[in-house]
Amino acid sequence: MDRYLLIISTLCFLAAILHTVIELRAGVFRPMRFNFFAVGLGFIFQTAFLSVRGHELGRCPLTNLFEVFIFLAWSVAAIYMLVGPAYRLSLMGAFTAPLVVLLQGFALLAPIDIRHPVKVPAAPWLEFHASISLVAYGAFALACIAGVMYLVQERQLKTHRLHSIFYHLPPLTDLFAAITRLLWWGFALYTLGIVSGFFTGHPLPRVQVGAAVGVWLLYAAILQGRHLRWLAPKRVAALCIIGFSAALTLLWGITFTAQMHPLP
């Protein structure tokens, strides 16, 4: 039953993509209202799904890979809702929707919604650790999307070939400011997530801890390079994409391992 909510949510994000594609093909692009409305509606259905699933489980719905993907998609949409309008990054909705559809589409199609045979007891620290880390992933995802937008805009400016989308993307400096803010938010939340992991009361697998610290170090290096002006904005944007890919791989690894070797 709760999967229907998720299907409706995915359709909302899909509508945002179709709208963008149709408008871009026509050379007319007004992302603000429709995309924000579609993503907003999709977000409401995502929230409804997580709420229903959470009540059913009696805990934060992060018990399998399926739920992790949905929670991540929800985080991405939530941060877009907060960041997009605030930083005039309305077009980010057009870039956010495909990522959400990809995450939710995969979660819905792949046989990964495997319920635990026994009810997983509530563990506040573990739930806090997992959820805050995923919200951090949401911020990193948005930084990655802003990075893609930056590279698209930068490329057009460099080559002197300006397409219709050029006039709808935010100025380079605004995009870079947004990337920096998202990186700081993501980094702070991720740090909180890692630290809270040590309070879960469960022994943490060394490989997972090592990989998590590796991702943390990568983002710390990006921020340090940005702060000390060692890295040019274009490189920061590119590293945001690499960083998120690494973070996503790690998330996959952690969740996969957790499913193979569930905590007692």
Place this chain on the structure above:
Amino acid sequence: MNLFCIGLSHHTANVATREQFAGGATAESIVREAGCTEALLLSTCNRVEVYAVSQRRISTDRIARCLMSKMDTDPHDYAPPFYRYEAEKCVQHLFRVASALDSMVVGESEILGQAKKAYESAKTSGAVGPYLHRLFQRAFRVAKQVRTHTDIARGAVSVGSVAVDLAQRIFGKLSDCKVLVLGAGETSERTARALISRGVSDLRVSNRSTDRAVELAQAVSGRAVSFDEWAPQCREIDILITSTASKTPLLTPEKLAPMLRERLDRPLFIIDIAVPRDVDPGVNELEGVYLYDIDSLQSVAEQSLALRRQQVAAAESIIAEHVTDFVDSISRGLHPASQTAELASLAKNSLRASEM
């Protein structure tokens, strides 16, 4: 009741012909001399058009005579290519004109202001009645909708405005940008003024002739920089406009690269409008540097124009909806029930567009 438009524009007449009919009449004089019920004269550098309402048909010749600026010339001598649109076609033509679809530069914004001014002038003189009032109010609404819902006005189409537009695409707000004008020529002065109008407040001018640099700096409320010291300014500035008469490039990648290390997180936008160029094209390969010479600015202007042309179909469909709606509404709203037949004639009558 006849609603019609008679005029000539850059599409049908050259400037020599257009000027024969510009400035010779007012909306009021057309009402008086041609016997119209209502009239409005739209006269710009690209068109001279009369929009009028009359009880009986008024010939194109008669309107042309009213428009003649020199009374001793017969309009037939010129065989001026006047066009004439009636009823629905007239409504459609006005909506296209106000939306800048009929302009020389498609999507330009001036025509709407000029149409509003013409309307105000005719209204003040009492030449505008209920028909033209509703027609023009709707035309302004349509033009606004076309500009909002299509990309018809997107992108700059002149070299100077392209430079300013690109600066805004890179930096967003220009109020915090530092600009250096290298070479106090006319084009760079115009570009600098355009940047100032968009909020730039820190402007520096450098020229081989210090007097000219000081003169321009004073004119644009900037400050003069000695020509020997312009290069180190690249550490601080955000926008460089160059237009010197130098035969060899003044700025090369080798010269600029060390300075960029100190400003790695800030883009540098270089507008090189000099011929021969002041800046080595290799500079564009440096990270964070966006170099535009006169050809690339021209190319961007052409791309914008092409983009605008792609929007014409979308704009036309908005206009078509409004034309149908307007013709229906004017048929219903302005006439008493007894005059229904007459209304229908305005709406359905004569989709003619005759040319003289």
